[in-house]
Amino acid sequence: MNYLIGLLIGIVIALIAYTLNRKVSFKWYDWVLGVAILGLLSVGTQHLLSSLAGFETSAAWFGFAIFGGLAVVLALVEWRLLSARNKAA
């Protein structure tokens, strides 16, 4: 069930992102960063939920902060890259 919910949310977010960025041309490194951001978020979320279920509250949030934090940093980098490219265009 969690897998299906996650999949649906992911599809919706992807559609919204695609709609908003239809005029943006992505470079190869945008895809690399995107995959890295999604990967980090996935690992962080899986770690958070599994650790909470396994009595590891501290580990859950520390781990989520690390993986999620890295994902946020990369997302900000990607956002700045796209913004700069849009301005240049």
Place this chain on the structure above:
Amino acid sequence: MAQFHSVLSRRDFMKGLGLAGAGVGAAAAVSPVFRDLDEMASAPSARVNMPWWVKQVNETTTPIDWDVLPTLGPAYKGPPPMGLIPPAYPESEIFRMKMDRILEKYPNWDKGANTLGFPGASSDPEYPDYVGDIKDNALVMGAALLNMGMFPKELIMATHGAYMGLTDHPEGWRIMPAVEQRGGTKWQGTPEEALKIVRAAVRFYGFDDVTAIPVDDHFLKVMYGEKWLITHGAPTTFEFGDVDDIVCTPAIRPTKIVLPRRMKWFLQFSSRQPGEVTRHALGTTQNAGQAYYYTSWVKIVKSIQDFLWGLGYISLDNCNGRFAPTGATGILAGAGELARWGGVMTPKYGISVRVMHGVLTDLPLEECKPIDFGGRKFCETCGICADACPMGAISKDEPTWDAAKPYQYGGYLTWRTDMAVCSHCPVCQGTCPFNAFDKSGVHELVKGTVANTSIFNGFFTSMDKSFDYGRKPPEEWWNSEQPVTGIDTSI
């Protein structure tokens, strides 16, 4: 009856388990398991239930000098090894040391009723052991029946002491006649097929890490010629002879066992100890996970023996390290690596195991190899279990070749836990980073990394401490829904 129970004191009963077992090993060789896909496809079935990052190696990761290691076999004439190690401290001092550490971690500890009468707990009425509040105490009490396979006093008395427990027949109970007397012939197959079906049966009965090794010169060197079992009034001697079946003298709790020369294989298996209930325990003398597996494992070993008997083959149990140190057999057969806590660490369950088991058998089995998953190497950096030990029994120093105590062995490079100091709490079992009970994918990543390089070991140790892995407060366990029998078999 006092005579029978005089041998079941705290030390005698719970400490000669072969946990630390004086394991042995050999030079570390870290060549990968597979060189190509064909080799992987033709890999021995022995590895099918090991994680992908576990490597099969030719020698155990604990370096060993086979010329220096003392022979424990028939040539051994020293005092009976293991089982009867005198405690280093009086009961009162042991209790005080453990109590200090418990109150340090849990200042508001409700110690509850004491555990006098529970096998393995302190027998000193002035300084009895305490498990915790009434729920924890009751959970341990419920696990006490058939502890170590011992029959209740009433049953022992009903047989006038002739029978004491499930281990009375080292060759198994053989509840059915021999297969030939049942109108059949013994099972036939290749050693690979044999290990495959035995593994299926063993896992069904409740054990894991099913491997096998031949009874070769190395095995015979660590197999006892004489052993004083904790439930026996006298040492048992072992020898191979020209006999058709295992000859036990006397038939019940024998002190002499003659084995047919065709018993050329050692079948290894190990039991997990419910991890969550263990690490949610306080660290007194017992916890429910520990106690419950002392009640169940003897029965499982006996079930495995009768399974082999049903196939038409004979076996001799290694209950309580009857004929060989279980640390040695565990690492030689590839169930795990010898670790800092003095026992075997397994790749999947860390040190939450109780314990390494096995049987000698005449069923030809596929030979397995030792394994390397970076566990011993990780111990060199880690030491979390040694820091947590309330008794200071686990070495915090570098591994040594020599034995510091008369009841230890030299000849292999390892950390030697002082079993005269170990209080059997078992705090160490709840702390090992390799346990990793939760299902976070990070653990797989970390274990896969540790198996291939040691450069991050210090970082992973620090992360384990920073993330507060390890022991947890007892009350938390009662508010959770645990897997049946306390073991998540999907890990």
